Amino acid sequence: MTSLEMTQEDRTRKKYLGIIRRTRLTRNLTLIIPSIILALFVIMAIFANLSWLGLPHVGLAPHDPNLITMRDQYLPPAFVAGGKSTYLLGTDKLGRDILSRIIYGSRISLSISMLVIFITAFIGTVLGIIAGYAGGGVDGFIMRVTDVALSFPGLLLALLLSVAIGPGYWTVVFALSILGWASYARLIRGEAMRIRQSDFVAQARVSGASSVRIMLRHIFPNIINSLIVLMTLSVGMVILAEAVLSFIGVGVPPPTASWGSMVNDGRTDIDTAWWISAFPGICIGLVVLSGNFLGDWIRDKLDPRLRQL
Amino acid sequence: MSEIVVQVEDLHTSFFTRRGEVKAVDGVTFFVRQGETFGIVGESGCGKSVTGLSIMRLLPEPSGQIIAGKIIFEGVNLVELDRKKMRAYRGRMISMILQDPMTSLNPVYTIGDQIREPIRLHQALPENMIEPEIIESLRLLKIPTPETILGNYPFQLSGGMRQRVVGAIAMSCRPHLLIADEPTTALDATIQAQYLALFKDIQEKTNVAIIFITHDFGVIANMCHRVGVMYAGKIVETAPTREIFKAPRHPYTVALINSVPTLERKDERLFSIEGQPPSMLNLPPGCPFAPRCAFAKDTCRQQEPPEVKVGSDHTVSCWRVD
Amino acid sequence: MTRFIIIRVLQSIVALFGILVLVFFLVRASGDPMRLIESPNMTTAQYEAIKAKWGLDKSWGEQFILYMGHLAHGDLGKSLIRDQPEIYMIKLALPNTLKLIIPSFIVGMLLALVLGITAATYRDSFWDNGVKFLAVLGQALPGFWVAIMAVLIFSVDLRWLPVAGMTKPANYVLPVGTMVFFMMPGMMRLVRSSMLDVLDSEYVKLARIKGLPERLVIWKHALRNALISPLTVAGMIFAMFITGAVITETIFNWPGLGRLLVEDTFSRDFAGVQAITIIVAIFVLGINLLVDISYAFIDPQIRYQRS
Numbered sequence: 001m002t003s004l005e006m007t008q009e010d011r012t013r014k015k016y017l018g019i020i021r022r023t024r025l026t027r028n029l030t031l032i033i034p035s036i037i038l039a040l041f042v043i044m045a046i047f048a049n050l051s052w053l054g055l056p057h058v059g060l061a062p063h064d065p066n067l068i069t070m071r072d073q074y075l076p077p078a079f080v081a082g083g084k085s086t087y088l089l090g091t092d093k094l095g096r097d098i099l100s101r102i103i104y105g106s107r108i109s110l111s112i113s114m115l116v117i118f119i120t121a122f123i124g125t126v127l128g129i130i131a132g133y134a135g136g137g138v139d140g141f142i143m144r145v146t147d148v149a150l151s152f153p154g155l156l157l158a159l160l161l162s163v164a165i166g167p168g169y170w171t172v173v174f175a176l177s178i179l180g181w182a183s184y185a186r187l188i189r190g191e192a193m194r195i196r197q198s199d200f201v202a203q204a205r206v207s208g209a210s211s212v213r214i215m216l217r218h219i220f221p222n223i224i225n226s227l228i229v230l231m232t233l234s235v236g237m238v239i240l241a242e243a244v245l246s247f248i249g250v251g252v253p254p255p256t257a258s259w260g261s262m263v264n265d266g267r268t269d270i271d272t273a274w275w276i277s278a279f280p281g282i283c284i285g286l287v288v289l290s291g292n293f294l295g296d297w298i299r300d301k302l303d304p305r306l307r308q309l
Numbered sequence: 310m311s312e313i314v315v316q317v318e319d320l321h322t323s324f325f326t327r328r329g330e331v332k333a334v335d336g337v338t339f340f341v342r343q344g345e346t347f348g349i350v351g352e353s354g355c356g357k358s359v360t361g362l363s364i365m366r367l368l369p370e371p372s373g374q375i376i377a378g379k380i381i382f383e384g385v386n387l388v389e390l391d392r393k394k395m396r397a398y399r400g401r402m403i404s405m406i407l408q409d410p411m412t413s414l415n416p417v418y419t420i421g422d423q424i425r426e427p428i429r430l431h432q433a434l435p436e437n438m439i440e441p442e443i444i445e446s447l448r449l450l451k452i453p454t455p456e457t458i459l460g461n462y463p464f465q466l467s468g469g470m471r472q473r474v475v476g477a478i479a480m481s482c483r484p485h486l487l488i489a490d491e492p493t494t495a496l497d498a499t500i501q502a503q504y505l506a507l508f509k510d511i512q513e514k515t516n517v518a519i520i521f522i523t524h525d526f527g528v529i530a531n532m533c534h535r536v537g538v539m540y541a542g543k544i545v546e547t548a549p550t551r552e553i554f555k556a557p558r559h560p561y562t563v564a565l566i567n568s569v570p571t572l573e574r575k576d577e578r579l580f581s582i583e584g585q586p587p588s589m590l591n592l593p594p595g596c597p598f599a600p601r602c603a604f605a606k607d608t609c610r611q612q613e614p615p616e617v618k619v620g621s622d623h624t625v626s627c628w629r630v631d
Numbered sequence: 632m633t634r635f636i637i638i639r640v641l642q643s644i645v646a647l648f649g650i651l652v653l654v655f656f657l658v659r660a661s662g663d664p665m666r667l668i669e670s671p672n673m674t675t676a677q678y679e680a681i682k683a684k685w686g687l688d689k690s691w692g693e694q695f696i697l698y699m700g701h702l703a704h705g706d707l708g709k710s711l712i713r714d715q716p717e718i719y720m721i722k723l724a725l726p727n728t729l730k731l732i733i734p735s736f737i738v739g740m741l742l743a744l745v746l747g748i749t750a751a752t753y754r755d756s757f758w759d760n761g762v763k764f765l766a767v768l769g770q771a772l773p774g775f776w777v778a779i780m781a782v783l784i785f786s787v788d789l790r791w792l793p794v795a796g797m798t799k800p801a802n803y804v805l806p807v808g809t810m811v812f813f814m815m816p817g818m819m820r821l822v823r824s825s826m827l828d829v830l831d832s833e834y835v836k837l838a839r840i841k842g843l844p845e846r847l848v849i850w851k852h853a854l855r856n857a858l859i860s861p862l863t864v865a866g867m868i869f870a871m872f873i874t875g876a877v878i879t880e881t882i883f884n885w886p887g888l889g890r891l892l893v894e895d896t897f898s899r900d901f902a903g904v905q906a907i908t909i910i911v912a913i914f915v916l917g918i919n920l921l922v923d924i925s926y927a928f929i930d931p932q933i934r935y936q937r938s
Contacts, residue, residue, distance in 0.1 A: 009321065009377040016325035016374060024327060148646045151866030151919050153873035156908055159896045163904050164657050240773055244874065247775050248881060248893060263776050267882070270779055271787045281776030289771035367839055369831075371755065400842030407840075412833040417855050417931055427841040462931045478841065 031297045034290035041287055045106040061100040062086070066255045069095035074273050090275040092265055098279055101257035105280065108246075108258045109287065112169070113238040116176040121231055123177075124184020129215050129223070131185065132192025142185065149182035155244060162250040169252050176241055180234075187230055191223040225302040233295035236288035243284050259284050311343035314486050314518040315364065315403075320378035322356075322363045325371075331589045333359040335542035335597075337378075338616070341486070341535075344512060346519040348533030348550070350526065350565075352586055356542040357522045361488045364520070365405055366395050383485065401431040404484040408491040410471035414463040421459035424478050431482045446481040447474070449514070451507055469500040473507075480511060488520045493528060505532050526569050530554065535622070538562045541587050541597035548623040558625045560602045596628065604629045635927055643920045650912045654905060655698055702909070717906035720891060725910075728887030732876055734803065735810035743815050747822025748857075751830060752849055762819065769816025775878050778809040782882070806883045813875030814868055818861060825860040829853045855929070862926055866919045873911060 049059030063086075072095040076083045083090060089098040131142040158175035165171055195201060196219070204214050245251040246260030254261065259280040266276025322334035333356045341347040349357045362368050363375055366387060380387040382403065387395060407413040415423060424443045428434070434442060447455030450473040463471055472492060479487060489508070493501040505528065512519060521533055529536055529550060536553045538546045538561065546559040557563045564582045584601040587593065595610040596602070602609065606628065614628045750762035782805065785792045792804050829835060830853055838852045877889035884890065888907055895903030 012374060012376045013323070013330065016323075016371070017330060019371070020325050020327060020329070027327075144642055144646065147866065147919070148650070148916075151870050151915055152650075153870040153877075153911065153915070155874040155877050156892070156911055159877075159892060160654065160657060160904055160908055163896055163899060236771060243773050244775065244878065247773075248878065250896065260773070260775075263773070263779065267779055270783050274783055277776065277779050281773060281780070284776065285772040288773075289767065292767065292771055365840060367836060396842050396844065398842070399840055405840045407833055407837060409833060413837045415834040415838070415852055415856070417929070418852075426838075426843065426847075430841070430843060464931075475837070478837070 027297070027300075030293045034293040034297075037286055037290040038294065041106050041283075042110065044103050045110045048103045048107055061097075061103040062088070063097035063100040065096060065101040065104040065257045067096060071095065074269070076273070077275050077279075080275075089279050090273070092262075092276045093269060093273070096257075098262075098275060101262060102259065102280060102283055105257045105259045105262065106283070106287075108169075108252055108256065109239050109242060109284075112172055112176070112242050112252075113235055115173050116180055116238050116242075117231055117234050119173070119177045120180035120234075121184055121227060122181075124181035125188050125220075125223070125227060127181065128185040128188025128190075129192045129219055132189040133196055133211065133215050133219060135193070135196075139189070143189070146182045146185045146189075149179045150186065152179060154179045154241065155248070158245050158250055159248070167250055167253045172242060172245055172251055175245065175250075176238060180238070180241075183234075184227070184230060187226055188223050191226050192219050195219050195222045229295060229299040229302055232298050233292065235295070236291035239284065239291070240288055311345070313340045313342050314383060315520075316340040316379075316381040317360070317364065318379040318381065320360065320363060320380065321376050322359055322368065322373065323376055324369075324373050329590050332542055332592060333373075333589060334363060335592070337537075337539070337542070337544050339537050339544060339547055341518045341520055343485075343518055344516040345535065346512065346521055346533045348521045348523060348529045348536045349539055349544075350523055350529050350536060351539035352524060354586060354589070355539045356589075357539050358490050360539075361405065361490050361520060361522050364486075364488060365399060365403060366390075367399075367405075400427045400484070401482045402484055403486045403488070404479040404482070405488045406472075406475055406479050406490065406492045409495050410468055410475055411495070413475050414471060416463055418462075419459065420461050420463070420466070420474055424474070424481055427478060427481050442481070446477040449480055449511060450474075450477045451510075452477070469496060469504070472496060472504065476504075476507070476511075480515070480517070483515055484517060486518045486520070488522070490522045491524070494523070494525070501528070502531075508532070526566065538565065541592065542589060543597060543626065545598065545627070546623075546625045548620065552620060552623055558619055558623070559598075559627050560604050560629070561598045596626075636924055639920055639923045643916045647912060647916050650916075651699070651702070651909065652695075654908055654912075655695060717902055720903065721888065721906060721910055724886060724888045724891045727885060728876055728880070728889060731803075731806055731810065731879065731885060731887060732872060735807045735814075735875075736872070738807060739811040739815045739818065742811065743818035743822055747819045748826055748849070748854070750819075750823045751826035751857075754827065762823065766816045766820040766823075769812060770820070774809060774813045774875060775882060777812055778805070778879065778882050781805055781808065806879050806885055809879045809882070810872070810875050813878075814871050817871065818868055821861045821864060822857065826853060826857040828860075829857040832856070859926070859929060862922060862929070865922045866915075869915060869918050873915070 044060060047060045049056055049061060069091075072084075072087065072091050073093055075087050075091040075095075077090040077098075078085045078088045080090075087097050087099070089102070091097055092101075127142050127146070131139040131146075154175065157179060158172075161171055161175045161178075165174075192215075201214060201218050204218055209217075242251060242258070243260030243263070246258040247264045249261070249264065251260055252258050262280035263277045263284075266273060266278075266280075270277055317337060317339050320334050320337045321332070324331040324333055335356070337356070337360055339347065339349075349360060351357050359368070359373070362373075364380055364382075364387065366375075368374065375388055378388065382398070387398070390398075414420075421443060424446055425439060428439055428442050428446075432442070443459070444455045447458070452458065452470065452473050458466065458470070458474075463474075466474065472495075476492075493504055496504060508519065509532065511517065521528070523529060533550050535547065535549050537544045538553070538559065540561050546553070546557065546562045548557075553562065554566065557566055561582075568581055582601055587597055587600065593600070593610075595608075595612055596605070596614050599605040599609040608628050612628075614626045616624050616626050618624050746762050746765070750759040753759055785805065792801055834856075835848060835853055838848045843852075873889075876887065877892060879885065880887045880889035881893050888910070892904065892907045894900075895907070
């Protein structure tokens with residue numbers, strides 16, 4: 001090999017190794033940054049006030065989120081002309097502090113999404129494992145119900161429920177859960193079907209294990225990876241869904257602050273007081289974005305086959 | 310002696326992955342003549358499929374790259390061609406058969422459609438001559454009543470039939486070189502024999518040069534004129550088939566041949582080679598087989614062995630060849 | 632294939648029935664539905680008339696039969712607030728919603744297809760990275776917020792586009808844009824990943840082995856297979872569409888079914904909410920059925936045998 005050929009080879013090597021190194025760096029960033037952002041919001045939610053420690057007036061939120069001060073209404077954010085430093089992100093039309101409402105709003109968004117995720121994951125996993133393992137008519141039935149649940153617009157159902165049982169925190173949880181289990185059911189069923197074909201399941205059946213035992217001890221541990229990926233990716237979706245509900249007006253009822261309803265509050269005054277809608281929306285976007293990136297990272301680590309999620 | 314159709318010289322192909330550079334093909338040299346079948350044999354992961362894909366320049370981009378070496382096909386170095394020029398060779402002068410007939414055929418198009426495509430592309434035939442040409446290709450692969458399957462979809466045919474269709478597509482434009490990447494691995498044993506006989510017949514009729522990639526020595530014995538034994542991205546021994554079986558010189562070849570159970574040695578234990586093939590991410594210096602070699606000496610572990618000629622058409626890469 | 636279609640149609644009818652039952656029970660399960668219907672303007676006569684018509688003083692079984700009977704006649708009840716039959720309200724609102732949905736669907740699908748396919752074909756290129764960025768933003772930023780910001784920027788600050796009205800084409804830009812923002816990123820992402828999967832397949836490799844020009848490889852071989860997967864979630868996408876329509880109509884005061892639904896919700900017009908839910912359910916099931924049937928045309932395996 002002449003020395004000229006050597007350098008060409010090395011040049012090609014260098015080029016492609018460089019590409020690899022850059023991808024690795026971005027991959028690490030997609031773990032660190034979203035995690036920090038999410039952690040910040042969780043801290044915000046927990047430490048909004050310390051009433052759970054018996055100190056209701058101590059906390060991150062500078063003001064009472066529901067305190068109406070008409071003389072301080074429509075104040076722009078502190079960094080814009082006309083703003084006051086006590087209201088960092090400005091006030092809304094009732095003089096309530098936007099920042100404090102955002103901090104308390106994180107409680108609503110995060111708590112509802114945690115609840116809904118666990119409820120839907122549970123229901124969806126149970127149905128999915130049963131469908132995937134049993135096959136046949138049971139599978140067909142569960143899958144049809146799942147198909148309908150997946151293709152039915154959740155907002156419609158939420159509106160119906162709001163009329164039927166009245167708006168409220170638990171109505172929102174119910175509305176989001178009643179259809180949300182479907183994506184879990186579909187995914188877990190696919191996984192369960194795949195695992196059912198494996199040798200160790202055949203082994204268990206041959207040795208006389210009951211179906212329930214097989215489902216619990218063999219199938220479930222093998223679907224946990226997919227479950228975790230979907231649960232993490234769901235965080236963004238559920239928070240968005242809750243925001244949509246409260247935007248329309250069927251979320252957690254006023255005066256409780258929820259990011260979605262805050263965006264709606266600022267809608268009519270968008271031309272004069274853009275900050276009322278802007279900041280809550282940015283928060284929603286940040287949390288959902290972080291949740292999605294984190295979910296992607298976890299999926300790439302645990303099971304890249306699930307790329308289509 | 311017939312002409313050399315393709316000559317591969319010191320080919321280096323690597324995959325650039327998240328975990329670093331994988332040197333799939335690490336300096337491979339061989340040639341194939343007209344009408345001759347050259348077998349590449351080795352364990353899974355030794356780089357034989359990648360060699361085939363490199364010749365076709367069909368490596369998965371952007372991770373797979375040919376980083377050095379020449380592939381001289383009928384006087385032209387394929388490595389230096391741009392995409393457009395390379396495409397002109399594919400299907401017409403060089404063709405390939407893939408391993409799994411279930412997945413190599415496009416499920417949404419009929420058999421007739423799929424064979425028609427390369428014919429229409431590469432051969433300047435008037436419309437009414439194309440159908441007979443399709444049927445002729447199917448006949449070459451000894452498919453009975455070819456007219457009946459033209460309208461069928463792949464899922465309607467058996468595995469053996471499908472592999473014949475794949476063969477028909479490959480031979481439809483009478484290429485000069487056919488690369489067969491483990492075409493019989495997914496077939497039943499009985500069908501395998503038929504398929505191999507079929508290809509020998511085709512080779513006689515069309516004088517096509519074949520590179521046959523496999524891990525099965527039985528297939529090599531049946532099908533190939535000359536063999537290259539591949540290990541960890543390098544060809545360690547090249548020889549005519551008869552000689553490889555009669556007088557293998559590289560310790561790896563010896564071990565491989567011994568590990569094929571035969572009817573004669575019924576009472577002995579099954580022989581297997583100790584250890585694992587090396588990780589292609591971090592190849593140790595020296596001969597790649599050294600860690601598993603019974604004859605390894607210090608030089609083996611420090612320096613790569615040179616290619617040594619031990620017969621009229623027989624080369625070995627080993628320090629301990631004498 | 633006919634067998635496949637018949638089964639699907641039957642399943643859809645069963646599903647519709649199931650939804651009707653669900654809606655029926657949901658509304659009545661929370662207590663006396665008359666409580667919801669009551670309004671101070673009602674005379675005792677009207678009250679009794681409604682009660683009798685819907686059989687609210689009878690057992691649930693009898694009520695259900697009455698309910699189904701009314702539905703079969705196309706009578707969805709009377710809006711309690713407007714004193715108009717629901718069918719009439721829906722007939723007024725539906726065309727407006729369609730005026731919004733159909734252009735949004737066409738634009739959104741085209742964009743999703745073109746962007747998704749080109750992103751997959753030129754993987755990791757500048758274009759692909761742009762598409763991926765757009766998909767990420769589109770799935771994270773709340774659509775209603777983007778719409779409001781768009782109104783702020785384009786209508787208020789720049790004065791390029793009008794805020795309200797339905798007459799000029801310019802009126803359509805923001806609402807259709809909002810709708811597209813809702814559903815396009817998800818679809819685009821799906822098309823892209825499905826295309827990536829197909830591009831990795833053996834038969835695409837074979838197409839290249841044949842020496843086919845890249846153009847043919849992509850458009851003939853890869854595309855048809857790549858479209859199968861996104862089709863399976865078309866039903867889900869349609870659901871997102873409906874949600875998007877409700878939100879868009881609310882923001883832009885568009886007089887369609889979505890806005891009607893929200894108004895009815897807040898005025899506690901449960902006949903209205905029930906009626907619209909039923910109509911939408913019929914649409915949803917209908918679209919799903921259509922998708923299933925077109926699936927049969929694309930995938931020959933379903934055409935020739937039960938897969």
